[in-house]
Amino acid sequence: MIDANGTAPADVVRRQYLASAAGDLEALRATMAPDVEWTEMAGFPLAGTYRTPTGVTTNVMETLGRDWDGWAAHDDTYVSDGENVVVLARYTATHRQTGKPIDVRVAHHFIVRGGLIVRFEQFVDTALVRDAMS
Numbered sequence: 001m002i003d004a005n006g007t008a009p010a011d012v013v014r015r016q017y018l019a020s021a022a023g024d025l026e027a028l029r030a031t032m033a034p035d036v037e038w039t040e041m042a043g044f045p046l047a048g049t050y051r052t053p054t055g056v057t058t059n060v061m062e063t064l065g066r067d068w069d070g071w072a073a074h075d076d077t078y079v080s081d082g083e084n085v086v087v088l089a090r091y092t093a094t095h096r097q098t099g100k101p102i103d104v105r106v107a108h109h110f111i112v113r114g115g116l117i118v119r120f121e122q123f124v125d126t127a128l129v130r131d132a133m134s
Helices: 009-022 025-029 053-067 126-133
Strands: 032-040 048-051 068-081 084-095 101-113 116-124
Touching: 009 025, 009 068, 009 084, 009 101, 009 116, 025 053, 032 053, 048 053, 053 068, 068 101, 084 126, 101 126, 116 126
Parallel strands: 032 116
Antiparallel strands: 032 048, 068 084, 084 101, 101 116
16 A cells, blocks of 8 residues: 555655645756756657756656646556656646647556655657657
């Protein structure tokens, strides 16, 4: 059972999704280690590795909010093994320029140490995202 107030790795990750859904960037940054490494998949519009909580929220969350209406990551399945948490989720949004929607499955791999996310890696069908952007 995931406890959004707990300190277990899956609890920390769940808090990250809740903060993201609420648009609470301060709470989102609070789930990340100061030296976090956040990697968006090659081929994704924001591909690359971002560091620091502010670097992540500025370059990922704020950019997604600018380019997409209603960007949301809907987390549904958690698989935890020690400090590793894999979340199966779904992205939904509508691209602001094209008006095209996405509804795409994703997997996120988090590493949580000391109650903070130290590493994140995204896996997504980037072609579906690019198609909505063109």
